[in-house]
Amino acid sequence: MTTTDRLLRLLITLAFAAASAALWWPVDAQAIRLKEIASVQGVRSNQLVGYGLVVGLDGTGDQTTQTPFTAQSVQAMLQQLGISVPAGTPMQLKNVAAVLVTATLPPFAQPGQAIDVAVSSLGNAKSLRGGTLIATPLKGADGQIYAMAQGNLLVGGAGASAGGSKVQINHLSAGRVPNGATVERGVPTPWMQQPFIQYDLQADDFNTARQVADAINRLKGAGTAEALSGRSVSVKLPDSPGARVAFLADLENLNIDRATPAAKVIINARTGSIVLNQSVTLGPCAVAHGSLSVTINSTPVISQPAPLSQGETVVTEKADIQINQQPGSLIQMPAGSKLTDVVKALNTLGATPQDLVAILQAMKAAGALQADLEVI
Structure with a gap:
């Protein structure tokens, strides 16, 4: 037998062994990570909203005769800057638009961090392209200020009009300011104040809740997790903050056997x-x-x-x-x-x-x- 024949026979033997191993130990294709089917209760994002002004538009701002709140907002802003406008003075503000500013405050956000904001026209402005958002406080549902937004808008569109004809690409009445808001205060999370946390499942399924609790107990020891209902699982945490972070890092990548979903x-x-x-x-x-x-x-x-x-x-x-x-x-x-x-x-x-x-x-x-x- 030549060397080539021996090498070919060895390769065939290895291929057969690999195929046999795949048949005897199949890979579980339905396993899914815990962080993809559940979330930690209390660790959530919060929505912020604010009212502001966009200036520097090229004649595409609000028509103050139809949106009087824009002129009122400009007068209030000028008074804060020490400029008094006589009452009843007509204001033709073609380069200013009233907008609503929205943002999402991520969990564990700390003061000084930057987040993106979305700016949407509130009046009848034709376009926000090229505008600058003036300092706008962003408030939460409790009425407290959690961030301040300001910056140049990015509008993913373009348009032109003349003689009654108009051409427009994409939407011009909304834009974004990347990293346009600075967090002023954080939202406290209860996961450091209690000895237990609760995982909330995305779907109400008792079998999935039991499998999550069993998988956590196999990894961290018996009695660590307990299924409370078809949607929630209680988990006991270590005492120190560093140990808790490492503990949750291990849990979020834990593979869970996906249960057969309900027929729908x-x-x-x-x-x-x-x-x-x-x-x-x-x-x-x-x-x-x-x-x-x-x-x-x-x-x-x-x-x-x-x-x-x-x-x-x-x-x-x-x-x-x-x-x-x-x-x-x-x-x-x-x-x-x-x-x-x-x-x-x-x-x-x-x-x-x-x-x-x-x-x-x-x-x-x-x-x-x-x-x-x-x-x-």
Whole structure:
């Protein structure tokens, strides 16, 4: 046997061993990390909002005759700067726009850190492109100031108008200021004040809550975690802050065996979109589907009087109504235990998504569709 033959035989043996190992020890493809299905209670973001002014626009600001609050805001700002404007003075402010400023304060944000802000026109400004946001306090739901926003706007669009013609690309009435707000105060989180934290699951499932608690107990010891309900799991924490951070870092990357989700069919009533998850099953049933269309055509009929008869012209309408009903044959749909079987059975009907909504509702009422229908 030559050296080449021996090398080829060795490679075949290694390939066979690798394939055998894959069969005996399969990789769990449905494992998911804990931080992707649960969140720590109290560790959350907070929404901030503020009212401000954008200046420096190229004649595309608010029309003060239709948005008087813009002129009032400019007068109040000038008074704070020590400039008094006589009452009743008309103000033609074409380069100023009143805006609402929104931002999201992330958890554990500390004073001095920068966050992005979104700026949206509140009046009838044509464009915010090239504008500068003046210092705007951002408040939380409790009315306290948590950040100050200021900076130049980035508007992802362009436009031009002249002689009654207008060309516009994207949206010009909203923009962003990257790192445009400075955090002034942080929001205290309760996770350092209590010996326990609570993981809140994204879906209400008792099996998933039990699996999360069991996985944490296997990693950190028995009695560390306890499932409180189908959505919450209580976890005991170490005492020192550094140990708690390391403890939670280990937990958030912990792999959890994903449980089979509840069978559900999501229907979007506005677009007609239908989504089925892998747990949807179909029992044996028979479905007849046909379409009914009604067409109404109206034709005006003009009746004119004879000459010198002193009559009047009469206009009437002649309506032509047509009803077209397509026959629907009775189709037997076999039981389907997999999502692919359900999809094949529904495709045999040849119905539109709008028709499938009514068919799925009828299947659910008949007990042939083992799934919950949810309309969004």
